[in-house]
Amino acid sequence: MARVTTEALALRRTPFRETSQIAEFLTRDRGRVGLILKGVMRPKSRMGGGVDLLDHCRVTYTARRGSRSMPPLVERQVLSHHPGMRHREDLMRAGLYMLELLRALVPEGQRVPGLFGLSVAFLAALDTEPEPGRLAPMTFALEGGLLRMTGFELVLDRCVSCHRRPEGSMALRCDPQRGGIVCSTCRDDEDGNYVPLSSASARLIMGLTGADPLRLRGLTLPENIENDVRRFFDRTFLHVLERPPRAAVMSQR
Ligand SMILES: [Zn+2]
Incomplete structure (x- = not known):
């Protein structure tokens, strides 16, 4: 048995028996990990009550090599409860939207330390209580980073078919199914299922992808660009998830 200590975010949790919980965490060092929290709902539990979604914590558990049973959580320390958020x-x-995307896109059994870091930074940025108008760039940085780190990033700087780079301030057409922008020569069907995207929006998406959300707190975007980029991510996630995200944050404003 090996004892593992790592940072974690709870992706989901369900009650188990009378006083226990089963929780799935995204961890910095081990990817997704399911743990059983024995007796955590007992009033005198040493673990301080059940797990809250979106808590950033440090967990210790015993990993049993080759064992099929779920490892028990031994210790948990909350690093941030994000009261401002x-x-x-x-x-x-916005936080729950991030969880939904992580649950849907992070593969089992894969270490994703970069994505863990981006997720923690996004929650920290939300916890600083940015004005509602400042939320979009942070969310775009998260969405772009998530797509990049899970292998779903779309090509925006050249045509996916002929690899020609768009010139100047050309209006672009993006096809999530084909993996990025498609130039007018390579489009076989003008009325196809393309997402319109301005060159400025495409450059912004590339610039924001994976940026530290905390550093974007002072940034506001022109409304037309924000709407353009919002539509781009909505359509991209619709393609990737094969359904609209349930917690679609921004488009409901
Ligand atoms: Zn082309």
Whole structure:
């Protein structure tokens, strides 16, 4: 048996028996890990109650090599409960949207330390209570980073078919199914299922992808660009998830 200590975010949790919980975490060092929290709902539990979604914590558990049973959580220390995020509904919604994307896109059994770091930074940025108008660039940085780190990033700097780079401020057409932008020569069907995207928006997406959300707090975007980029990510996630995200944050404004 090996004892593992790593940082973690709870992706989901369900009650188990009378006093226990089963929780799935995204961890910095081990990817997704399911743990059983024995007796955690007992009033006198040493683990301080059940797990809350979106808590950033440090967990210790015993990993049994080759064992099929779920390892028990031994110790948990909450590093941040994000109180600033929790008292505003729009910020909570953004946090839950992130969880939904992580649950859907992070493969089992894969270490994703970069994505873990980006997720923690996004929650920390939400916890600073940015004005509602400043939320979009942070969310775009997360969405772009998530797509890149899970292998779903779209090509935006050249045509996916002929590899020609778009010139100047050309209006672009993006096809999530084909993996990125398609130039007018390579488009076989003008009325196809393309997402329109301005060159400025495409450059912005590439610039924001994977950027530290905390550093984007001072940034506001022109409304037309924000709408353009919002539509781009909505359509891209619709393609990747094969359904609209349930917690679609931004498009409901
Ligand atoms: Zn082309």
